[in-house]
Amino acid sequence: MTPELGQLALILALLLALAQGILPLLGAWRGNRALMAVARPAAAGQAVFVAMAFGILVWAFVRFDFSVQYVADNSNLALPWYYRIAAVWGAHEGSLLLWIFILNVWTVALAAFSQKLPEVFASRVLAVMGLIAVGFLAFIIFTSNPFGRLLPMPGDGADLNPVLQDPGMTFHPPVLYTGYVGFSVAFAFAIAGLLGGELEQAWVRWARPWTNIAWAFLTCGIVAGSWWAYAELGWGGWWFWDPVENASFMPWLVGLGLIHAQAITEKRGSLRAWTILLSIFAFSLSLLGTFLVRSGVLTSVHAFASDPRRGIFILAFLTIVVGGSLLLYALRAPKVAGGKPFKVVSRETVLLIGNLMFAVAAAMVLLGTLFPLIGDALNLGRVSVGPPYFGFLFPLLMLPAVLLLPFGPFLRWGKGDTPALKQVLLRAGIAAAACAIVAAFFVDGQLKAIAGVASLVWLSVGVLLYAIKRWREVPRGRRYPAEMAGMLLAHLGVGVFVAGVLLSESLSVTSDVRMAPGQTQHIGGYDFLFQGAHRTTGPNWRADQGVITVTRDSKAVAVMHPQKRTYLRGQVQTESAVDAGIFRDLYVALGEPMDANDIEGAWSLRLYYKPFIRWIWGGGLLMMLGGFVCAGDKRFRIKRAAKTETAAAGLQVEETHA
Amino acid sequence: MTRGLLRMLLVMLLVCVGVAHAQAIEPMPFANHAQELRFQHLTRQLRCPMCQNETLADSNAPIARDLRNQIFQMMQHGSSDDEIKQYLVARYSNFVLYNPPLTAGTWLLWFGPLLILLGGTGAVLVAIRKRSHRDAVATEASTANALIDSTPTDNGDDW
Amino acid sequence: MNRLLPFFGFMLLVLLFGFGIWWNTQHDQNAIPSPLLDKPAPSFNLPKLYEPTQTVSKADLLGQPYLLNVFASWCVECGVEHPVLEAEGPTLGVQLVGYNYKDAPADAKRWLAEHGNPYNLLISDEPGNTAIDFGVYGAPESFLIDARGVIRYKHIGPLTPDVVAKELKPAIAAMAHEGQP
Numbered sequence: 002m003t004p005e006l007g008q009l010a011l012i013l014a015l016l017l018a019l020a021q022g023i024l025p026l027l028g029a030w031r032g033n034r035a036l037m038a039v040a041r042p043a044a045a046g047q048a049v050f051v052a053m054a055f056g057i058l059v060w061a062f063v064r065f066d067f068s069v070q071y072v073a074d075n076s077n078l079a080l081p082w083y084y085r086i087a088a089v090w091g092a093h094e095g096s097l098l099l100w101i102f103i104l105n106v107w108t109v110a111l112a113a114f115s116q117k118l119p120e121v122f123a124s125r126v127l128a129v130m131g132l133i134a135v136g137f138l139a140f141i142i143f144t145s146n147p148f149g150r151l152l153p154m155p156g157d158g159a160d161l162n163p164v165l166q167d168p169g170m171t172f173h174p175p176v177l178y179t180g181y182v183g184f185s186v187a188f189a190f191a192i193a194g195l196l197g198g199e200l201e202q203a204w205v206r207w208a209r210p211w212t213n214i215a216w217a218f219l220t221c222g223i224v225a226g227s228w229w230a231y232a233e234l235g236w237g238g239w240w241f242w243d244p245v246e247n248a249s250f251m252p253w254l255v256g257l258g259l260i261h262a263q264a265i266t267e268k269r270g271s272l273r274a275w276t277i278l279l280s281i282f283a284f285s286l287s288l289l290g291t292f293l294v295r296s297g298v299l300t301s302v303h304a305f306a307s308d309p310r311r312g313i314f315i316l317a318f319l320t321i322v323v324g325g326s327l328l329l330y331a332l333r334a335p336k337v338a339g340g341k342p343f344k345v346v347s348r349e350t351v352l353l354i355g356n357l358m359f360a361v362a363a364a365m366v367l368l369g370t371l372f373p374l375i376g377d378a379l380n381l382g383r384v385s386v387g388p389p390y391f392g393f394l395f396p397l398l399m400l401p402a403v404l405l406l407p408f409g410p411f412l413r414w415g416k417g418d419t420p421a422l423k424q425v426l427l428r429a430g431i432a433a434a435a436c437a438i439v440a441a442f443f444v445d446g447q448l449k450a451i452a453g454v455a456s457l458v459w460l461s462v463g464v465l466l467y468a469i470k471r472w473r474e475v476p477r478g479r480r481y482p483a484e485m486a487g488m489l490l491a492h493l494g495v496g497v498f499v500a501g502v503l504l505s506e507s508l509s510v511t512s513d514v515r516m517a518p519g520q521t522q523h524i525g526g527y528d529f530l531f532q533g534a535h536r537t538t539g540p541n542w543r544a545d546q547g548v549i550t551v552t553r554d555s556k557a558v559a560v561m562h563p564q565k566r567t568y569l570r571g572q573v574q575t576e577s578a579v580d581a582g583i584f585r586d587l588y589v590a591l592g593e594p595m596d597a598n599d600i601e602g603a604w605s606l607r608l609y610y611k612p613f614i615r616w617i618w619g620g621g622l623l624m625m626l627g628g629f630v631c632a633g634d635k636r637f638r639i640k641r642a643a644k645t646e647t648a649a650a651g652l653q654v655e656e657t658h659a
Numbered sequence: 660m661t662r663g664l665l666r667m668l669l670v671m672l673l674v675c676v677g678v679a680h681a682q683a684i685e686p687m688p689f690a691n692h693a694q695e696l697r698f699q700h701l702t703r704q705l706r707c708p709m710c711q712n713e714t715l716a717d718s719n720a721p722i723a724r725d726l727r728n729q730i731f732q733m734m735q736h737g738s739s740d741d742e743i744k745q746y747l748v749a750r751y752s753n754f755v756l757y758n759p760p761l762t763a764g765t766w767l768l769w770f771g772p773l774l775i776l777l778g779g780t781g782a783v784l785v786a787i788r789k790r791s792h793r794d795a796v797a798t799e800a801s802t803a804n805a806l807i808d809s810t811p812t813d814n815g816d817d818w
Numbered sequence: 819m820n821r822l823l824p825f826f827g828f829m830l831l832v833l834l835f836g837f838g839i840w841w842n843t844q845h846d847q848n849a850i851p852s853p854l855l856d857k858p859a860p861s862f863n864l865p866k867l868y869e870p871t872q873t874v875s876k877a878d879l880l881g882q883p884y885l886l887n888v889f890a891s892w893c894v895e896c897g898v899e900h901p902v903l904e905a906e907g908p909t910l911g912v913q914l915v916g917y918n919y920k921d922a923p924a925d926a927k928r929w930l931a932e933h934g935n936p937y938n939l940l941i942s943d944e945p946g947n948t949a950i951d952f953g954v955y956g957a958p959e960s961f962l963i964d965a966r967g968v969i970r971y972k973h974i975g976p977l978t979p980d981v982v983a984k985e986l987k988p989a990i991a992a993m994a995h996e997g998q999p
Contacts, residue, residue, distance in 0.1 A: 081858075089875070236683070236716075236717045238717070241712070243712055271790065272786075274821075278824060281824075282824075284826075292835070304869050309839050309840075309842065311837075312839040312842075314837065315840060316832065316835050316836060319832070319835075320829075320832050322830060324825065324829065324832070325826055327824045327825035328825055330821065330824065330825070331821040331822045331824075332821075334821055336821075338786070338789055338790060342790040342791060342792075343787070343790050343791060344791045345787055345791055349790075350787055350858060353783055353786065353787070354783065357776075357779045357780065357783050360779060361772060361775050361776045361779055364775050365771075365772040365775070368767075368768065368771050368772065369768065371831075371834065372759075372765075372767075372768050372837045374834060374835075374837075375767070375834065376764065377837075377838070377841055378837050378838070379764075381764035381765070382752070382753065382754075382764060382851060383752065383753070383754040383850055383851055384753070384754070384757060384759050384764065384765060384768070385706050385711075385753070385754045385755070385757060385759060386757075386759055386768065387706065387757035387758075388703075388757060389704060389716075389757050389758035390757075390758065390759065390768070392875050394772055396778070398772070417672065417737075512695065512701060513684050513685060513686040513687065514686050515686040583754075590684060591684075592684030592685070593684070604686050605685060606684065607684045613798050644874055708850055708955035708956075709956050711957050720956075721920060721946070722946075722954075722955040722956065725946050725947070726949060726950065729947070729950060729997050748853070749853060750853065750854070750950060750951060750952070750953040751850060751853070752850055752851055752852070752853040752953075753956070754850050754851075755850075788985075
C-alpha cells in the first residue's frame, strides 16, 4: 500500500512544481502579485511531497519490503541497516529521487532566505527551480519509478553491490549531489536576471554565497569519492579520469571560474555577461553529467544501466533547459561592456586569466570524455582516451593559474601595484627555489617531487605574505573578513593538494610479493611482517583475513588486517588495510593464497608505501572550508530593515550595510 | 538484439566490478626493482580489452592476466616497450593504448584544447584591451533595486 | 552574433548525443574493431579437442573457408549462441571450426554433450596464448576465414539470427563471389 502512496506523492509534487514553475513567471511578467505569491507555498508543498516519497522509499528499505522491485534489486535480509539506507541511492531510480529531494532542500532554503529580495526577482528564481523540478519529477514518474512492484514478492532480495557497501559510499552521493544540484541556484539567479533585464551587480551579490556553498559541497563530494575509490578499489589509485568522475569534475572547474567571476562582477560591475554564461554552463554541466551517466552513451564501470528511452528523455530535457537558457543569453545578455574598467596589470586580469585556464581545462576534459563518441560519429575507429591524455594536459593548463595565484590578493582592482608584485615574486620565488634545492637531495632528484615542494612553498608563502601584510596594515577587527579568510584557506588548500599529488605520484612504492607466514618485506623504509591468514565473518560476508605487523627501525608502527571477503551472492571483494598517516599511508591488499586449499599458508600480497597521499584530500578539504567560510561573509547577508546594530561604531554599520 | 547487448553488458559489469579486485595481484619473478617499475609503468599505459575502464595493471579479467604474463615474457626476452606496444596494437588495435597516438583521426583530440586556449586567450586580450582604454564609466544606475546599496568596495580597503 | 556561439556549440553537442544514443542501439559499444580484418590469420598449431595427440595447424585448413567460433563452457553467452549455430551452421556453406578457449577439455566435452555439437572440427587452446594472436579477449567471438587463410569478418559476442542474416551470410557470399574469376 505505502509504495503506491510514494508514487502518488511524486505526482502531487509534479503538479505543485508545475504551479511553482509557471504561475510566478506569468505573474512576474504581468506584474500580478497573486500569481507571484504562489511561488513560496508551491515550493513548500512540493518539498513536503518529495520528502514524503523519499521517506517512503527509505522506509521500504528499512522494513525489507521486497515487494518493491527496487528494494528487492538492491538489498537483502542480511544487509545491515545503514547500508540499506545507503542502498536507497545505490541505483538509478533511487539516486534520481535523491536528486530531486536535494533540489527541494535547496529550493526551500532559497524560499526561506530570499524574503528580502525584490518580489519579481525572487518569484522568477523560484519559478526556474520549479521548472527544473518539473523535468526531473516527470523523468522519474514516466521512466524511472522507484516504487514499481515486484509480484509475487520474493523471499529475499539480491544484494547491494559490495563495492558500494562502504561508509564512503553512504556519504559521497548525497554530498556530491548537494553540490551538483546547488549550481541550479546560481543558474536560477542568472536566468531571473536575464528575464528581468535588470542586470546590475546586485543579484550577483545574492548569488555568491549560494554558489560558494554549492561549490564547497561539490568539492567535498569529489574528495569523498576519491578517498572512497582509494580505500575500496584496492589499487591505491585516487583518480582515474573515468567518465563519471569527469562528469563531476567539469562542473567543479566551471564553478571554480564562476565563484571568481562573481567576485569581479559583484565588486566592479564588469564581466557581467561572462558571469551569467558561467552560471548557465556550471548547471548545464551538472545536467550533462546526469545524462552521461544514465544514457549509456559512454562506457563506464560506474554508470547506471543504460536505456535509450531514458537517454532520449534526459537529452530532450537538457536541450530545452540549456538550449533555452543559451538562447535567452544570446537575446538578453548585456551587450555593452559595463562596470569599472581595469588596466592590464590588475586583479581583474589575473582572475580573468585564471578563468580562462579553468574554462579551457573544463573544455579539454569534455573533449577527452566525449572523444570516443566523436570517434564513432566521424568513423575514426575506436579511440581510447585516458589518464595519459588528461593527466598530461590538465597540469599543463593549471600551471599558469598556480604561478599567478600568489599575486592575486596583492594586486588591486582596476590597476596593479608593481612594487608589491616584485616583492611577492622575490620572496615567494626565493623561498620556493631554496626549498626545491633542499628537497632535491631528499628525493633523489625526482623532478615531480621537487616541483611539488616548489609549488607548495610558492603558494603557501604567497598566502602567508598576504596574511602578514593584512596583519600589519589593518586594525584589529577588520583584518580578515570572511571572504578573504576563505580565499586564503582555499589557496593554501591548492598548495597542499598540489604537493600531495606530485609527491605521492613520484615517491610511491608498490610491490606485488609472495609471502609465507613469518616472512618480511622491506618497502619504503618500513618492514612488513606477514603473519598468516585466517577465516573470519561479518554480517553478510565471510572473509580470509591476513595479519601484517609493520615496524620501522624495530619500532612498532601498525598491525594491519587486509581481508578478502565473499558476500552472500558470491561476489568477492578485497578490503585493503590502510594505515593512515599525515605524512604517509601504508596500504596492504591480499591477493591469492598460493595453495587454494591452504589459506593459512603463503599468499600473494600487494604492499604500498604512499607518502603525502592524505594531503590530496586534505588540500581538497581546505578548499571546501574556504568555500564555506567565504559564503559566511557578513556582506552577503541581507540588511535587516528594522534592527540595525548601531550599538558598535560606524565600522559595523558600514559592514551590515550590504 | 538490445537485450543480448544488455545482458553482455551486465556480464561484463559483473566480471569487471564484482569479482575479486585482488586477482590483479600477481607477484612476478622480476630480475630487479627497475624491471618491476618498468612493468608497472607499461601496464598502466595499456587498456584492458575486456574491462575497458581499467588498465592492464589493475584489471582482473582473464585476458588481462594472460596479457600481463605475455608482456612479462616479452620483457624477459628483451623486447622494448615500443615493441610490446606494437605487438598488442597489432592484435587489439590502437584502442588498447591509453595514450591515443597522434593520427589524422586524433588531431582534434590533441590540438583541440590548444585551439580553444588560443581562441580564449584572444578573447581575453580583447576584453582587457577594451577595458583598459575606457575612462571610468559611472556604474549603471539600478532601477528598482533600492534595497541593495550597490556601493562598490572602493573604500580603500580593497575588499 | 558571438552571443549565439554558445547556443550553436551546445546544439552541436546535442546532435552528437542524439547520434550516440542511436548508435548505441545499433552497436555493441564494447566491441573493439579487429586490426586483423583482411589480413592473414595468425599461424597456429593446436591439439584437437577429442584427439589431443593430433594437432591442427593453419596450413591444414587452407583451401576451404571456415568459421572459427571461439567458445568455452564457462561462457554464459556461448550457451545463448549455441542453438543459433546448430540451426544455421549447416546452411552457411562453410566449415564450422570450434575453438575451445581457456577451458579444461573435460569441461568442454561435457558442455558439448549437453548442448550439442554443431562443429565439423574442434580444437583446444587451454592456455589461451594463441588466442592472443587472434586478438581474442573474451567469448564468444567468431572469425570468418577464407580459403587463403585471410580473416574476412569478425563478430564479437553471440551470433544471433539477425547477425547471421545481415552480416555473416553476406560476408560469406562476398567471399564466394570473388573466388570466381
